[in-house]
Amino acid sequence: xxxxxxxxxxxxxxxxxxxxxxxxxxxxxxxxxxxxxxxxxxxxxxxxxxxxxxxxxxxxxxxxxxxxxxxxxxxxxxxxxxxxxxxxxxxxxxxxxxxxxxxxxxxxxxxxxxxxxxxxxxxxxxxxxxxxxxxxxxxxxxxxxxxxxxxxxxxxxxxxxxxxxxxxxxxxxxxxxxxxxxxxxxxxxxxxxxxxxxxxxxxxxxxxxxxxxxxxxxxxxxxxxxxxxxxxxxxxxxxxxxxxxxxxxxxxxxxxxxxxxxxxxxxxxxxxxxxxxxxxxxxxxxxxxxxxxxxxxxxxxxxxxxxxxxxxxxxxxxxxxxxxxxxxxxxxxxxxxxxxxxxxxxxxxxxxxxxxxxxxxxxxxxxxxxxxxxxxxxxxxxxxxxxxxxxxxxxxxxxxxxxxxxxxxxxxxxxxxxxxxxxxxxxxxxxxxxxxxxxxxxxxxxxxxxxxxxxxxxxxxxxxxxxxxxxxxxxxxxxxxxxxxxxxxxx
Ligand SMILES: Nc1ncnc2c1ncn2[C@@H]1O[C@H](COP(=O)(O)OP(=O)(O)OP(=O)(O)O)[C@@H](O)[C@H]1O
Ligand SMILES: [Mg+2]
Numbered sequence: 049x050x051x052x053x054x055x056x057x058x059x060x061x062x063x064x065x066x067x068x069x070x071x072x073x074x075x076x077x078x079x080x081x082x083x084x085x086x087x088x089x090x091x092x093x094x095x096x097x098x099x100x101x102x103x104x105x106x107x108x109x110x111x112x113x114x115x116x117x118x119x120x121x122x123x124x125x126x127x128x129x130x131x132x133x134x135x136x137x138x139x140x141x142x143x144x145x146x147x148x149x150x151x152x153x154x155x156x157x158x159x160x161x162x163x164x165x166x167x168x169x170x171x172x173x174x175x176x177x178x179x180x181x182x183x184x185x186x187x188x189x190x191x192x193x194x195x196x197x198x199x200x201x202x203x204x205x206x207x208x209x210x211x212x213x214x215x216x217x218x219x220x221x222x223x224x225x226x227x228x229x230x231x232x233x234x235x236x237x238x239x240x241x242x243x244x245x246x247x248x249x250x251x252x253x254x255x256x257x258x259x260x261x262x263x264x265x266x267x268x269x270x271x272x273x274x275x276x277x278x279x280x281x282x283x284x285x286x287x288x289x290x291x292x293x294x295x296x297x298x299x300x301x302x303x304x305x306x307x308x309x310x311x312x313x314x315x316x317x318x319x320x321x322x323x324x325x326x327x328x329x330x331x332x333x334x335x336x337x338x339x340x341x342x343x344x345x346x347x348x349x350x351x352x353x354x355x356x357x358x359x360x361x362x363x364x365x366x367x368x369x370x371x372x373x374x375x376x377x378x379x380x381x382x383x384x385x386x387x388x389x390x391x392x393x394x395x396x397x398x399x400x401x402x403x404x405x406x407x408x409x410x411x412x413x414x415x416x417x418x419x420x421x422x423x424x425x426x427x428x429x430x431x432x433x434x435x436x437x438x439x440x441x442x443x444x445x446x447x448x449x450x451x452x453x454x455x456x457x458x459x460x461x462x463x464x465x466x467x468x469x470x471x472x473x474x475x476x477x478x479x480x481x482x483x484x485x486x487x488x489x490x491x492x493x494x495x496x497x498x499x500x501x502x503x504x505x506x507x508x509x510x511x512x513x514x515x516x517x518x519x520x521x522x523x524x525x526x527x528x529x530x531x532x533x534x535x536x537x538x539x
Pocket of ligand 2 (some may be wrong): 238239303
């Protein structure tokens with residue numbers, strides 16, 4: 049056989065792991081030899097009990113099962129296995145003439161059977177075919193799952209491990225009723241994730257109500273949340289439904305949950321526990337079915353320790369925590385997000401749109417480098433703003449550093465800020481300082497070389513092209529030698 053050599057070596061389990069369950073030692077041995085030489089990793093068991101135990105402890109690609117075992121009938125073992133595992137293919141080895149039992153076994157979930165003495169070639173072909181088929185099915189399932197996930201959140205971009213994990217979690221929690229606490233720095237996408245949870249939940253056809261807990265005075269917030277009846281307080285000229293009632297059967301999202309006053313915290317806790325509340329000025333109890341999501345960029349745990357946030361409410365909210373990583377910790381997502389926002393804003397501005405409705409814009413290598421190096425304190429929102437600005441300012445499909453906001457250029461040393469007396473500002477970045485130093489050095493060498501770039505490059509021991517690039521990047525005004533000569537003549 050052509051791959052016997054490989055088989056005996058390292059590529060063993062790549063072909064598949066097979067478990068042989070047979071009480072006859074010479075059958076176990078001959079099957080082991082046959083399969084081992086063919087490149088399979090083979091395990092053996094001499095009883096049903098041992099077979100089951102091995103099955104529990106390791107995954108196999110295929111099972112070869114003798115129908116006559118000492119401790120149990122093979123048929124019984126088969127049924128037992130199929131109760132726990134419907135996936136792993138099972139081939140039966142049956143005694144000559146036991147076709148009736150074999151048919152029974154096929155009904156019980158065996159995939160094929162071979163009568164003793166079996167034909168080696170045929171057995172090998174069928175095993176190989178079955179394992180390949182199963183692997184393909186398995187890959188298809190995985191692929192479909194990945195695709196489904198990818199397309200179930202079309203507006204959430206990210207392929208970093210952290211974001212994939214976040215989306216996994218969203219998929220898992222969406223169908224449940226659990227309260228979810230979404231944490232992360234500003235602009236990391238907390239609201240976006242809250243909306244995605246709602247959209248992927250059975251509540252999607254009902255309301256998603258977002259409440260910004262920090263933006264309203266406490267009394268007004270309570271009236272907005274629970275509603276009020278006419279005359280409940282001065283100015284309450286008509287009764288009004290609260291957010292909880294509006295969000296019935298849907299989702300309510302508390303943004304900036306850390307800013308709730310202690311009084312509102314108590315009331316919220318009550319709604320979460322009792323699923324009912326009373327509108328302001330009313331003594332009628334209203335029952336609602338609302339799923340609660342909350343977000344914060346504050347350290348809620350710390351607020352609990354400081355006594356500013358109720359511990360019981362914290363635990364009620366934090367049943368599941370989805371933590372959004374800052375953009376600087378998942379830089380591989382930056383190019384994808386850039387592409388996503390280019391598409392979005394080119395469509396919005398009807399500018400640089402390709403025939404497929406996608407953006408024709410892209411950043412040049414230097415601009416992209418700066419985007420990747422930036423620390424993104426404002427996270428995805430900051431990046432989104434940078435791309436929107438680029439779309440507005442772009443005059444050709446390849447976008448250069450020219451359209452990046454100044455603070456990005458400062459941070460990367462591409463543009464150096466100076467005060468009136470030409471000094472660096474006190475908050476200069478390392479890049480600005482280095483760039484400033486480099487700029488002065490190059491200026492000095494250029495002056496010493498009488499503005500001959502070739503000579504300056506030689507003295508600085510860099511290729512002329514490198515010096516040229518630096519002169520451009522660092523905004524060094526080059527004096528032409530001819531100008532100098534003219535100036536001297538004029539003097
Ligand atoms: N993974 C992502 N894919 C696409 N767009 C994103 C992603 N994350 C965030 N955004 C976009 O970035 C912007 C900010 O997101 P969002 O408002 O959800 O952030 P946030 O965490 O709630 O911010 P804040 O703490 O300031 O309220 C939104 O326009 C949102 O659509
Ligand atoms: Mg938000």
